[in-house]
Amino acid sequence: AQRVTQPEKLLSVFKGAPVELKCNYSYSGSPELFWYVQYSRQRLQLLLRHISRESIKGFTADLNKGETSFHLKKPFAQEEDSAMYYCAVSSGGYQKVTFGIGTKLQVIP
């Protein structure tokens, strides 16, 4: 069964500091990894997915198959980054997506 672990429920950083939101996964096939974000009073939405290899709002995430990790990083945190972040995994094809418990990022001005 696929599983996602986000070890930190809350991560507080100062504005301008680097951010790393951790995500580890277990899977039974070729994984597809996602980061979803939920800003205050907004619906949950896709931030990025590993197959796109793109940077969204300054965030990047690299899939490390050896460590089974997909950590989300940003070099300089901004106040508007404060939100709930969910890592998610799918074993590809027509498999359903499994979400982690989420990490609340709090950027302190």
Add this chain to the structure above:
Amino acid sequence: NAGVTQTPKFQVLKTGQSMTLQCAQDMNHNSMYWYRQDPGMGLRLIYYSASEGTTDKGEVPNGYNVSRLNKREFSLRLESAAPSQTSVYFCASSASTGNTIYFGEGSWLTVV
């Protein structure tokens, strides 16, 4: 473009009452989902429908039933509500399972 819409947004139920959460998507997606979101538990899949005419249990299906009425609509029914079902419920859809998921705004349900 409305995307995924779900109703009602807020509901208070008494223990034992029944209710149905409605969901519709206008993106011609094949797959639809119902999740619940609880503090410290993240998003947990209740039921999903990979395509029209099929439904499958997720992680926490007990106490719920679903109906994929057509390609657009996927409803979630609580037959006999319990306080443990107090939660925020999200409907979602995707082109197919495993693809990017698009979420509704959520339904806040309180069972007293």
